[in-house]
Amino acid sequence: MKKVMAILTMIVFVAGPALAADKAFQKADKNKDGKITSQEYLNATSKAFDELDKNRDGVLTKEEIQANDKIDADKLIRETDANRDGKILKKEYQKAAKQRFHSMDKNKSGHIDYNEWASDRSDLYSPFNLFSF
Ligand SMILES: [Ca+2]
Numbered sequence: 001m002k003k004v005m006a007i008l009t010m011i012v013f014v015a016g017p018a019l020a021a022d023k024a025f026q027k028a029d030k031n032k033d034g035k036i037t038s039q040e041y042l043n044a045t046s047k048a049f050d051e052l053d054k055n056r057d058g059v060l061t062k063e064e065i066q067a068n069d070k071i072d073a074d075k076l077i078r079e080t081d082a083n084r085d086g087k088i089l090k091k092e093y094q095k096a097a098k099q100r101f102h103s104m105d106k107n108k109s110g111h112i113d114y115n116e117w118a119s120d121r122s123d124l125y126s127p128f129n130l131f132s133f
Pocket residue numbers: 029030031032033034035036037040
């Protein structure tokens with residue numbers, strides 16, 4: 001209970017520019033224990049992919065990404081398109097998401113807590129951190 005209060009206090013404390021990130025954190029944290037496990041994270045990124053994949057063919061094109069004005073399409077393609085064909089397969093996307101999870105999990109605990117999430121400010125608007133478009 002103490003822990004929950006601490007997390008709530010923290011969320012209130014950092015409110016403001018980080019609000020969108022808080023929402024995304026809560027959305028990804030399905031069981032509401034204040035931690036995002038890799039399974040929760042990959043579920044969330046999988047949903048984000050499906051939301052961007054308008055024609056549901058399992059491939060993200062630049063046009064589909066550009067349809068969302070919160071996302072920098074060039075940056076996303078740079079980060080995820082492993083074979084450089086200009087298209088992002090779900091496999092490529094989830095692989096990049098996995099790498100992102102590990103880089104956010106600074107203390108290698110196997111989950112991302114709110115501190116780790118919020119300290120990654122530079123990339124709050126990375127599509128891997130944006131789960132409520
Ligand atoms: Ca959780």
